[in-house]
Amino acid sequence: MPCRMRKVDAKAPEVDVANQPDTEVRPPDGGWGWVVCLACFLTNCTVPGTTSINGILLIEVLELFNESFSKTTIVFSIIAGAIMFGGPLVSIALMFKASHRQIMMVGGIIAAASAVASSFAPNIETLIFTYGILVGFSLAVNYFSVNVTLGQYFLKKRVLALGIATSGKGFGGFMMSYLSTKVISFYGMRGTFIILGGILLHLTVYGALCRPLKPVIKQSPNISQNEPTSADEMEGHANIGFETEGESQESKDEKCGDSKRRISEDTEPLPKMLRARKSITSEIVPSEIYKRESSYCNTTMFKNKYFHLLLAIYTTYSVGESFYVYIPLYAVSIGLSEEESSLIMAIYGIIGIVSLLLIGFLVDIIHIPTSYILMMALFITSLGSILIPFCQSFETLVLCAAMNSIGTNFASSLRIVLVSAILGTDNMTAAYSILSTLIGILYIIYPTLKGFVYEATQQLSVIFYFDSAILFLGAILSCGIVYAQKTEKFVE
Known part of the structure; x- marks a missing residue:
């Protein structure tokens, strides 16, 4: 019987290269990393800047709802404390295969919608939920994810990049504190929540700028230079054993047996090279690296x-x-x-x-x-x-x-x-x-x-x-x- 073998499909399904031993993520120390640094700077302006005006908002919320001092401070104590819970929340999101980029964009949308909803709060209990909890934890995931992403883009210049990005905290505190009183006096406390929602919506844009890194193939000494590195070469390997005209049945059987042995010996390298080829054009999810390191x-x-x-x-x-x-x-x-x-x-x-x-x-x-x-x-x-x-x-x-x-x-x-x-x-x-x-x-x-x-x-x-x-x-x-x-x- 003639030996017919199936061609290797050049369009192999993508594999999660973040968990593969033959790929790695190398920080570019520049390039798009400076755009990510800008996004991190602006996020640091927005998130700590929002919490820095808690004292100014406290005065207005006390007058708006006429509630007790201890009950009103719960709103702002929750939003201040929630910022530090970004790590556990992001880790949970990473378990569901979300990327830091997706987390930041969704977090920005929820934070903006929650701030706008706060303008319609009829009582302090509703404000605790919409502004304290929803806005607070949404800011937390943005604040954590953007700084993790920045760290993945830089290695040798990491201190410089983090220094630039972190300085946004003070700049945001200065700008938000100066503008908040002007906005409150002109629009009132409820109008201020709507404007704050518009500011927080920009977090979605900053998150979109933090695109995932692409993987780089590790140079393994175990892979010989004669192994196929392209789809055509792989197809050539797979075509061994195809039936050709003018050959005797004996030579066909012998050739078929040789090809089976060769394919058996090459079974391990071929999938690796297929994964490597696909990993060049597929985006890695850097969050998987963080998940493995913090698991x-x-x-x-x-x-x-x-x-x-x-x-x-x-x-x-x-x-x-x-x-x-x-x-x-x-x-x-x-x-x-x-x-x-x-x-x-x-x-x-x-x-x-x-x-x-x-x-x-x-x-x-x-x-x-x-x-x-x-x-x-x-x-x-x-x-x-x-x-x-x-x-x-x-x-x-x-x-x-x-x-x-x-x-x-x-x-x-x-x-x-x-x-x-x-x-x-x-x-x-x-x-x-x-x-x-x-x-x-x-x-x-x-x-x-x-x-x-x-x-x-x-x-x-x-x-x-x-x-x-x-x-x-x-x-x-x-x-x-x-x-x-x-x-x-x-x-x-």
Whole structure:
């Protein structure tokens, strides 16, 4: 019987090359990466900029619904804390084969629609759901995904790219704080929610710019140069054993047997080359790489006492992050105008930009140990908080706001650095996710707790004394990290 063999289909189905051992993603360190850097900068302007005006919105929402102070602060404590839950939410979305690009675009649409829905909220309970929960968690997935995507586009220039992108946080705080009071005075609180929805809709555009990277074929020494690398060459291999005229039946059978052996020997390389060929033109989903890297959590890191100490320190640090919620309210209470209170928060954002640039200089150029900077940052923030009740003018409030901005931005910038130094890069993703989740929970608890404190005392000064005491405790605890780094328990 003649041996007839089926041709290899050049149009083989696409395979998920992100999980294949013969492909990898190489950061281009430029090119479209700078467009992604711009998208990350604008996202950092929008997301932290939205949370930076919580204090200004708090005053207006108190007047709009005439609810209790503690109940109203729940709206803004949830949206502030939700930002830190981006990691777990994105990880869940990645399990359903979504890409970071898709997550950001959908998140932007939900955030915009929820902000517009907030303008029609009849009571504070509805606002907690539409603005606090829906907007908060939608911003969280955008904020997390865009920074992960930026990290995948850069390797050698990653510090520069992240520095540029992160500076958008301070710029957004400045712009949103300055414009919010103008918008509120002209359109009212409900109109402001609609305009805010239009601003958040831009997150969909920023997400669309973060297109996935394409894979690169690894050069494997096991693949010989004589193996087929194109569809035509593969077809030539597959055509071996086709029946030709003028051949004897014996020669046909012999040739058929040889071809079967050759195909059997080449069974492993051929599918690899087919996958490689298709992977050149197919887009990779970078989220799969992140999912694989963050899918495990080494429980041995919980045996590290300095990691527990770091968690305790950032438990105290989290109290200082709600500072910007109460400053506008305190400024109005001492007789300053709402325009002056928003200007204070705008300056707070500008100082944040300077702080992010300054800490890079202190760590990378002057080589000051990060543990020393963390301790100094907590002391500065504690001092700035305890001095606020004694401030009775615009200038003194600006000074205290600057101290708080420097301290909180220094401490927040060192989170991932210290986690990596204490536990190593292998545990960095899992440990940082745990730390971020803890901080997110505390962002929700602390403002609500301080709302009850204010209702019990009817004095804002008590809130700032409370902040100062907790931050001072954190500064004392940070001495343990200083000791550990000085005795080389961990090395940066």
